[in-house]
Amino acid sequence: MWMETSCSLAFETPVATPFLLMLRPRSGAQQWIAREQYVLTPSVPAVEFTDQFGNLCQRLVAPAGRFSIHTSADIEAADFTDTAYGAPFVEVQLLPDATLPFLLPSRYCESDRFSQIASSITAGFTPGYNQCAAIVDYIRGALQYVPGAGQDIISAAEVNQRSQAVCRDMAHLGIALCRALCIPARMVVGYLEALQPMDLHAWFEAYVGGRWYTFDPTQGSPCGGRVAIAYGRDAADVAIYTQFGDPVELVGMTVRVERLNAAPV
Structure with a gap:
């Protein structure tokens, strides 16, 4: 489009x-x-x-x-956001060099604090894309998306203690959970055609099956019409x-x- x-x-x-x-x-x-x-x-x-x-x-x-x-x-x-259920987990030693920074804990994504909960959320799911999808389902179930509800940037650990969140918060939590499973994950800021109310938007991408895939806990189904402006480890990189x-x-x-x-x- x-x-x-x-x-x-x-x-x-x-x-x-x-x-x-x-x-x-x-x-x-x-x-x-x-x-x-x-x-x-x-x-x-x-x-x-x-x-x-x-x-x-x-x-x-x-x-x-x-x-x-x-x-x-x-x-x-x-027009559409690609989905790839079954896309496999890529072992760390086989990852491209450029993805490695997105495996590490960062200022707002303390992935080293999420190993246990990430394993619990994804238990029984095939490693890779299916685990990321399970994480998105967990975030949607745990948090109510409330646009404009939070002006202060908070970390994934803080987000996980709340019941409401903005898109940035939900992306931080998804990134931290993916990285805890050794899946590279990065934050994206950009435009989304269907967003209401209209504003700049944040989502995350995870590297599975040899490429980056889009995940957005704020949307009930995958949707296209996205324009990425900036990529980074978390909100500190994409202002x-x-x-x-x-x-x-x-x-x-x-x-x-x-x-x-x-x-x-």
Whole structure:
């Protein structure tokens, strides 16, 4: 399917403030970027680099006063999320080097604290994709998805003590449980066409059967219309913006996703 996505951010910055942004999706196996727009108001110099996870990052210094960022893109994305029940577990010694960082505990995914519960949740399931699916079912049963209910970033261990969660929290718990089983898992932030209310969204991917597969505990069934913006070990790696120095006020944020009837010309 073809989609048009956009994200607009507006800040009040009391003084000139350095920013690190992660707002440009990249083309890959599941998405193709046909057109992009990236507007800074007022216009300031920006430098782009690629981080250790392949994300496109932008550095700039926002001037004092009102500062806004608007991005939009026309993107071809997958109509459906692939499923692969029975896809096998990949032994650690056979994993690609690039997947190894996603096996380790990280700031918000303390996988070393989940070995027992992960084994209990997945007992009797075939190692690999089926274990990941069992983890998603556990999260859906244990947590009520409440969009916008949590502003503070909490860890998987904290999430597992609660009854409600946002998408980021549910992704953290899924990642920690997968890693506890020696399944590489990474966080994804991006757009989801069917999301209500519309906002940026988080889910996770797990590496089984020789490739990454999408898992989203917030959705009752696999759905396509996803556009990935950033990948990382957890939320600390995939913030769409990070500002340095004295706090600034985010005074407005608008996210829009619309399906296009045909490929853009």
